[in-house]
Amino acid sequence: MSKRTEKTIVDIAEELQLSVSTVSRALNDHPNISARTKERVKKVAKKIGYRPNALAAGLRNNKSKTIGLIVPRISMFFPATISTIIQNKLQEFGYNLIICQSNDSYDQEVALANTLYSARVDGLVVSTTLYTTDFSHFDIFRNNNIPLVFFDRVPKDYNVKVIKGDDYRGGYVATTHLVEKGCKDIVHISGPLTCCLYSDRVAGYKAALQEHGLTSKKNRIFYQELTRENAWQTCEKIFGHQPYPDGIFASNDTTAITIVEYCRKMNLRVPEDVKIVGYSNDPRTEIVTPPISSIDQYPAMMGERVVAVLMELINGRQSAEPRYSQEIIPIQLIERQSSAGKSKTGKKKLTLS
Template sequence: MKKGSDNTMKDIALELGLSSSTVSRALQDHPHISQETKIKVNEAANRLGYSYNAVAASLRNSKSNTIGLIIPRISRYYQSTVITAIQNKLHEHKYNLMICQSNESHELEKELVNALYASRVEGLIVSSTLNTTDFAHFDVFSRSNRPLVFFDRVPKNYPAHKIQGDDYHGANMATNHLLTQGCRNVAFIGGPLFCNLYRERYEGYADALKGYELSPGPNRTFFHDLTKESALQSCEALFSGKRDTWPDAVFCCNDTVALAVTTYAKNRGVEIPAQLKITGYSNDPLTEIIKPTITSVEQYPSEVGTQAAGMIMNLIQQKLKPGKNYISVTIAVDLVKRDSTDK
């Protein structure tokens, strides 16, 4: 028999005395095929130079065994940890993950949705961009009954399955911690309020202040992309006046900002935590390396990823049949107290 791409599953089946369907299932690592048969089939495939074409198979049976994922930035600790958890969970089901990065661009997000749909992914997991307020481009999945699950940054009114952290409670808990430490001039640096994360975190912050009959002072709240550069601009505004007008605490809506505020304050000679207390959000490992270490809210991203992947697989396998209702899961958060708030 001639080696090469011309050899098919029929050739393998003929050599081993098996049916083509058994060979196909063995090459796909089907659980109903014995390990002994899988080994024989794969050895024969290697010997004959045959490579299983998953794309061609998906065109034949309308199954790609692939899930699409769109996230804003792969480089962030939270997102990268979620990706790992999703991939590990999907691997248990013999599914692959196709990862796309929107770079916080609404237009690119729309292009990626259409590209993943055309690639025949069986479902889509999404954390939307900061600028996504119109979610109509996701309709292509709901119209075709392909499962769609949002996590972290989720739509407020768009009908969809959602996995999100308890952002209100996380912010409220962090701000209350600052207040119980004696702080009364607490600044807030967050993202735009049309994004569910930062709207809920701001509400948690504001309600904590109300509990002490306080309200955000002038020039104490900032809403922008949570990058190092934007955080430093907010710091310039916070620490521009006389020293007695400076905040005694800053609640930061991510750890990138918390790290930037910490570095800025140290460079200005501000003592942390004696003169300024800082809390972050996400519990990035870097918060344990910097001096002083930074108090932060633990979001449990591995649990978020596992829940998102588990939900989409249950929807694909029809173990979940929500009908006209959509499933919403809230992941609990915890405050990890460190040197930046504790004397």
């Protein structure tokens, strides 16, 4: 163990024949310290290469200037984008972000919540696992009044700050769009119902069908983890026998993209034979052929709201704030070729070779 000769404020104090308290205050620009002293202190600090020890300060102040973030995966478009925003926004406020991935495992999520608590984060931001239905591992945060904000995949029946997309509306808008483009038999591929965001979208889907005089049939909704592999298998089920649907609303874009690929392989024409709408407006929907219609969730806005709420909670009069509130971020349908009607781009020929 090589001796790590960390310079401390004590060293500065000695060099200048001052007390540590004045040095501390000088470095923090405390008003009681004379300009001259501040200058001298800072100069010496720089000279000897002093670096504040955030651990010590954190221990003393009972705050770490650090925020924890738990997401299922940072490699998926939506959480990745939000994490980026959160991290950059937080940086502006002088906060560090500890990003952790639960890998959609409940046990990992619990473990992470505990470590982050031990790290004494000043706040926690969470988008839960697909299967988290018990939220008691977040109780420590709630009970100790540590700011706690959930986004996107948020708890049901757990009193906390929540920022979510308008999933009901998303399901409704996507489905209505398909109906208006002429679809009569619309399949919905959903995520597991344990996750409220999917159940909301299903509800929207059903409402839209009903409103337009179509019936929603049980065997036209599929519940699954929305992976590439599952999407492919479900396609095989769907198109394994007649009648084929003329519209598919997929609850994420990975699924929508896979469906398009499947259709291409099977010589099913998109959008002529079957129209497709995805969810999240992943940039990939734009580069695939044909480009896929999708529901944009305004991730930037969501990320900014998360940070805003968090900062309010941290700086604010906590007593005044209700510990529970729900904020809904709007969605928007982005129409692309995969759900176009005949009259428009449907006829366009796109040929290779």
